[in-house]
Amino acid sequence: MSASPDDAHFMQEAIRLGLLHLGQTSTNPSVGCIIVREGEIVGRGVTAIGGRPHAEPQALAEAGDLARGATAYVTLEPCSHHGKTPPCAEALIAYGVGRVVISVTDPDARVSGRGIAMLRDAGIEVDAGILEKEGKRSLAAYLMRQTKHRPYVILKLAVSADGMIGRRGEGQIAITGPAARAEVMKLRAQTDAILVGIGTAIADDPLLTVRSLGLEGQSPIRIVLDEKLSLPLSSRLVETARDVPVMVVAAEPPHFDNSDDAEFLARRAALDAAGVEVVQCNPYRPDELLPALASRGISSLLVEGGAKTARLFLDGGYVDRILLYQGPGIIGDGGIETPLDRTDIPSGFIHMGTFIVGDDRLDEYERDV
Template structure:
């Protein structure tokens, strides 16, 4: 039974991963309904967060849900929101057993969904592939418990840690396969974030491309004074794909009015040492509902997040070229005088993307 439970939960987790970046502020949950060893229903949290995975899987299963087992990556909700509780839907469908990877840390749900199921005669098993589920849902838990989203920092650098030549040329240090991997990472996050310097220098679109018709992530720029061109790609497409701007409290009214007129959403944030405070930025983004943010630099924003201990995962793409000391460094100053004070991460994966090598590092490899 344990092996079967793990196999079906792995399937449910794979379903949940398909919804990453699409259903914030809700978590992307996967659900599989199994009857007599056969899968009769599958569901994943819909774009925008509703409907939840369980009612979709139950609808597919129909009458076959009676006496079946439901594998869910997160505890079924037990409260009335914009939709009825998922645990009630499971009970009414006659599901005999619910297998869940994790309990929900949301105080409206935590443990109550499991308790209601048990009180209505449904067998409940928890903790199946819990570590894998914890990583997949870490952004949702961070938002609930700390008020901020999960942060993935991407660095695409030469072998000697440079992101551009001394003249600023950076396209392209990494190859096509690595760039496609970056678009896949954008697609699995709620938002893509850059600093004002990168927005000015690169004039990026920050959209997911060459992956078919997808729901585009929110595009976030962190800039104290929002001194970016109003004819930039971001400014001119703000009404088509969301642009959120995190700025300082001293923003000029005419700048605010210009960006809001273009369709951007503005978030005033606190300052720290003359720069927009990264804690304030992430709290604002978490309050707005984001659970997963993909940061693509530049060096100063990346450094500020690292110094503040707000980077949960590093995705580092290393290219087989060297640019020398005159090249632009991938990270701004960190103020590290002793090795003991340097930000440290644990290596969790190494892959080859075309001609480049990707290293994945996490603050906590168990998540």
């Protein structure tokens, strides 16, 4: 639906608000809502950390009596069902708003179209589809889990000037500078889970946490693809599993010889005791893994390493967004070749732009939907 300049302006503000708690609202989407009266914003709300309260009741409470006859701009169709909180559509009706402007209709079967119908039945004017493309982008992870029953997958790669993502046998190598690394920390804070393969987990011994000032409490769930439970108990991931959740994806025991079963079970018991969750499904079948993660409430997944793991998701067509950082340095002999560069982006992706981040270059791509 085409938007008037005022509707576009206020919906853009609601979308901006919704992005503030991205990755911090559990299974609920991070929704933005503003209340506008006579051209002035009188109430603002964003889904609270943890998922409740929702955006609408917070914005309405801030507006108070000024909400009566006002216009509410909300990025996602207001809920219409009784869950752990009353329906947001009921709150909008109770406060007496005169008009509700919606960016995205909720695909959740409990809501889809019902919230709009409830508002219209109460005599409230409703316009939907305002800045829908931008709204869908801000809610991409929630919409992916609702419609395709898997997380939205972001692939992040840092590539040297000679096309390498690391050097064999040397663990972590800094390819990008401080500004790019700070951006990646913010990305982690906005994501439900981060994933690496066992090779990267052993070679780099990463923490995979958020360490930027002010964001330390927003680390995602850390996931390792580890067919035979090879993750060392002395790794930093295992040692910090009780502080920030760690999930290891291992094969089902029948994949091994009987002689290996006892060792596998012993490793699993040791990881369990350390606070690591072991999920048993084929770690090299994203079509099995991703629904399993979605069933645990994971809506967004950041794939960070290594080359084999990146190729696994690329080849299966499960990557939705690509962030390709390029640093100015050269790795040279012994380098690990990148699985992807700007010349071989898969078909179906749109180049969203090139950005300079400190001394590095970032090219961003998103799947065309």
